[in-house]
Amino acid sequence: MFQGKILVRQNAQKTDGRMMMRALMLSEGCEADLKPELEIYADDVQCAHGATCAALEEDYLFYLMARGIPKAEAEAMLIEGFVGEVLDAVENDVLKNDLTAVTNQWLRVRD
Known part of the structure; x- marks a missing residue:
């Protein structure tokens, strides 16, 4: 909400x-x-x-998978791109690094 x-x-x-x-x-x-x-x-x-x-955009997922990227990895790449737009706006480097680490850990758990 x-x-x-x-x-x-x-x-x-x-x-x-x-x-x-x-x-x-x-x-x-x-x-x-x-x-x-x-x-x-x-x-x-x-x-x-x-x-x-x-x-997730099915066409983008298909594009990545057609190039040999496994589905889980392709999904993670698209999610990283989505979240990356938000993280790029964070000006505090320590906070940005912490948020990036949490995001990467979450993506690994999803596999």
Whole structure:
């Protein structure tokens, strides 16, 4: 469950607020409940919100497997790419390294 809200008060002119939720669906029957919200009381703002959910792209999985990469490894590569976008935005190197290690450990456990 994700519920996010951007609140722009009347005196917050020139605000630029953005929220995006992306969910990767990795198992049958999984569910993602996403509820991004905007509440704007100012006139001169730029705000946007969005949400998207998807499973691993079958075409990408097929491409990797057609090149001899086993399915579990191909799935791990695609998941790493998805998570990597988030990790790239982490500026603290210690935190980024810790999160990368946790992600890699989780991917090994999935095999």
